[in-house]
Amino acid sequence: MTGIxxxxxxxxxxxxxxxxxxxxxxxxxxxxxxxxxxxxxxxxTRTDARSAVDAAAAxxxxxxxxxxxxxxxxxxxxxxxxxxxxADLIALLAAETGAVTRFGAFQVQWSAxxxxxxxxxxxxxxxxxxxxEAPDTTCYAFRQPLGVVAGFTPWNGAFxxxxxTVAPPLACGNTVVLKPSEEAPVSAGLVIAEILEEAxxxxxxxxxxTHPAGGAPVIADEFFERPEVRAISFTGSxxxxxxxxxxxxxxxxxxxxxxxxxxxxxxxxxxDMESAVETAAFAAFFHQGQxxxxxxxxxxxxxxxxxxxxxFAAKARTLTVGDPRDPATALGPLINTAAVDKARARLTEAQxxxxxxxxxxxxxGPCLExxxxxxxxxxxxxDCQETFAPVVTVERVxxxxxxxxxxxxTSYGLTASIMCGDTGRGLELAKRVEAGVVxxxxxxxxxxxxxxxxxVKDSGWGRFGRWSVENFTxxxxxxxxxxxxxxxx
Numbered sequence: 001m002t003g004i005x006x007x008x009x010x011x012x013x014x015x016x017x018x019x020x021x022x023x024x025x026x027x028x029x030x031x032x033x034x035x036x037x038x039x040x041x042x043x044x045t046r047t048d049a050r051s052a053v054d055a056a057a058a059x060x061x062x063x064x065x066x067x068x069x070x071x072x073x074x075x076x077x078x079x080x081x082x083x084x085x086x087a088d089l090i091a092l093l094a095a096e097t098g099a100v101t102r103f104g105a106f107q108v109q110w111s112a113x114x115x116x117x118x119x120x121x122x123x124x125x126x127x128x129x130x131x132x133e134a135p136d137t138t139c140y141a142f143r144q145p146l147g148v149v150a151g152f153t154p155w156n157g158a159f160x161x162x163x164x165t166v167a168p169p170l171a172c173g174n175t176v177v178l179k180p181s182e183e184a185p186v187s188a189g190l191v192i193a194e195i196l197e198e199a200x201x202x203x204x205x206x207x208x209x210t211h212p213a214g215g216a217p218v219i220a221d222e223f224f225e226r227p228e229v230r231a232i233s234f235t236g237s238x239x240x241x242x243x244x245x246x247x248x249x250x251x252x253x254x255x256x257x258x259x260x261x262x263x264x265x266x267x268x269x270x271x272d273m274e275s276a277v278e279t280a281a282f283a284a285f286f287h288q289g290q291x292x293x294x295x296x297x298x299x300x301x302x303x304x305x306x307x308x309x310x311x312f313a314a315k316a317r318t319l320t321v322g323d324p325r326d327p328a329t330a331l332g333p334l335i336n337t338a339a340v341d342k343a344r345a346r347l348t349e350a351q352x353x354x355x356x357x358x359x360x361x362x363x364x365g366p367c368l369e370x371x372x373x374x375x376x377x378x379x380x381x382x383d384c385q386e387t388f389a390p391v392v393t394v395e396r397v398x399x400x401x402x403x404x405x406x407x408x409x410t411s412y413g414l415t416a417s418i419m420c421g422d423t424g425r426g427l428e429l430a431k432r433v434e435a436g437v438v439x440x441x442x443x444x445x446x447x448x449x450x451x452x453x454x455x456v457k458d459s460g461w462g463r464f465g466r467w468s469v470e471n472f473t474x475x476x477x478x479x480x481x482x483x484x485x486x487x488x489x
Contacts, residue, residue, distance in 0.1 A: 009040040010186060012210050013193035014048065015055035016203025022047040027212035029185055032098040032366055033323055033333040039096075041185045044209045049177070049222035052207035056148040056175035057228040059204025064145045064173040068122035071171060075119035077199040082112040089159060089191070094324040096187050097158050098332040098366075101324070103287045107160040114163050114449040114465075121171040121469060136483025142476045145173035146230035146254065149472060150223040152216075152244075154235050155184035155335060156290045156388075162188045164449075165233050166196075166206055168468040174231070176206045179219055181236075183335055185210040220244070224251050231255065231472060235292075238412075238458045256462030256471040258454055260386050261414025262296045263444040264407035266429070267308055268400060269301040270421035275441070277311045283417060283443035284392035285319060285370045288331050290339075293415045293437075293445030296386065298394045299403045305396040309374070312394065313359040316370035331390055333366035343368055343389035346382050353377040360390070384410055400429060408434045414459035417444045435459075 009026065011018040020026075025043030030036065042048075082089070090104035099107070127142040151165035162180065169176050180189030193208040211219055223229050224247050231254035234244050238259040248255040265283055267276045283295035300308050324332030334340050340363065347361060350373055360371030371391045376383045382393060397403045407416055416435040420426040423440055430438040436455040439446045447453050452467035454460055462471050 007037045007040050010042070010190055010210075012042045012044060012048070013190065013197070013206075013208045014052050015058075015207060016197070021045065021210075022051070025212075027182070029096065029182075030336070031095050032335050035366075039186060041182075041210050041212075043212045043215065044219065045211075045215070046218040046222050048209045049179075049219040050226075052177040052209050053148060053150075053222060053226050053228055055204040055207050056177050059202060060145075060147055060175045060228075063170075063175055063202060063205050066173070068125075071122040071173075072119040074199050074201055075115050075167065075171065078195050078201075079112045079115035079119070081195045081198055082108060082115065085195075089187075091325070092187050092191065093159060094332070097155055097184050098324050098335060099158075099287060100329050100332045101327045104324075107157065110160045110449065111163045114160065115167060117449050117466060118167040118171045121168070121466065122173070124469060125172060125473065127475075130477075132479070134479075134481070137479055137481045140478045140480070142478065143469075143473045144476045145169075145473055147174060148226075148229045149174045149176050149231045149233060150229050151176055151178045152232070152234040152236060153178065153180045153188045155181040155188060156287065156292070158184040158188035159191070161235055162192050164464050165235065166192060168464070168466075169231070169233070169472040170201075170205060172469055172472045174472055175204060177223070177229075178206060178208045179216070180208065180210065182211060182213050182215070220247070224248070224253065229253065233468075233471070234258075238460075241460060254471060256454075256464065256468060257460035258292065258462075258464060259414070259458065259460040260412060261292050261435075261455060261459050262384060262386060262410045262412040263293060263415045263417075263435070264410075264433075265295040265298045265417040265419065265444055266400075266403045266407055267298060267300045267304070268403070268418065268420040268426070269303045271304070271419040272421065273304065273307060273311065276308060276419040277315050279417070279419060279441075279443050280312055280392075281315045281319070281370070283445060285316070285331060285390045286443075286445070288334055288368070289390040289392070290335060290388050291445055292386075293447065295392060295417065295444045297383075297406070298392060299397055299406050300394060301400070301403065302396055302398055309358065309372075309394055313372055316359040316372055319370040321364050321367040321369055331367060331370060334368060334389060337366070339388060340366055340368070343387055343391060346387045346389075347371065347373075347391065350376050350380060350382045353380055355382070355393075358394075400425075404429060404432055408432075411458040413456035415439070415444045415455075417442060436463075
């Protein structure tokens, strides 16, 4: 391990100032490939969360009154900074989260585009005039910001998902307190603060606080118990999301959730085979299968099953594993040793129950080869729960109706994919898939900033992207009577 003296210490960002934690605590942020300490990070407590909420509440009146032109300019400057810093951001994502070059570049490009789209949202916040029955009365429904929004960001799409958490509420005139995952406190949080500060966002508009493993509950307590915090934005596991939703209900706070997914890909008998194989490989294995939208189960109609499986396995064997800094690497490391242990245990259990590994299955340090299994026991963890690793199952079905039944036979409903030749038929089937997003002839994780991304069932509620304007504003109704009031007691 690298000695602490050789490791840079990062500070958190509260009220426009870079500072350590209130108790001067620190924790190690590890490089998932080397296992070395990447940085030393402030170990915040509830005191830090309180300071961040105070700063956000104090900044809210001025920020919510800022005109759309000024807000737009700030977002456009932030996008320029993201593009200018692309090389070091890609390197950061590799070192802290194990993102290979292609995924790091995608996150940077997506984030810059998202910020440019968000720059227009302040102009979308006007309102409407509502026809009412009362004579000489005009009814206005203004769209107004909520106040302070608390954001919880994950490590697996650290940079772009952090922007997805921060930009919409800021564009709507809210202030934000961002709590990134302890697995990616820099790329999912602190670097966001750097960019916002350089772009000129005012102090307190967005504070970022960091915490070690196990430190989130006390920070969440502050968020939920403070009346100034009016909404919660969370991307992460279903178990944690359900707990947060329960607390939000108790405190009557808005919440938007993107949670786990067990995402199916259906391959129909008329699908273009080469396209189906390439798309399945991307959907299943991109970022080591550590994206909530990765394909987890591929459902193939019987007439093409054998051909598809042979080609898919051959494709998987070409995907190299190793150092994410090497541009030739297709699959980098899993995020930590717990993830490695979980994947290993799932594979061992599945094989003990009769499953067959047709490609991959071997670990190389923290890396796992692209792995395909068949014959996985129905209802087993690998068959119905996220493993969050480059592991996918393939299942044979007789026809499209059976494929649809398998695809919907899960408590999750985040994304899905249908590969087919007849796109009209694909569209009709897509309407019957129980998922927030269904992509025909595209991967399960196809998502542009403009799309209303979100899940159904155990995959959450609310929608992200431009559509989150609905989540982070309220309709404020004002009526004006221009005549003589006719109401009498």
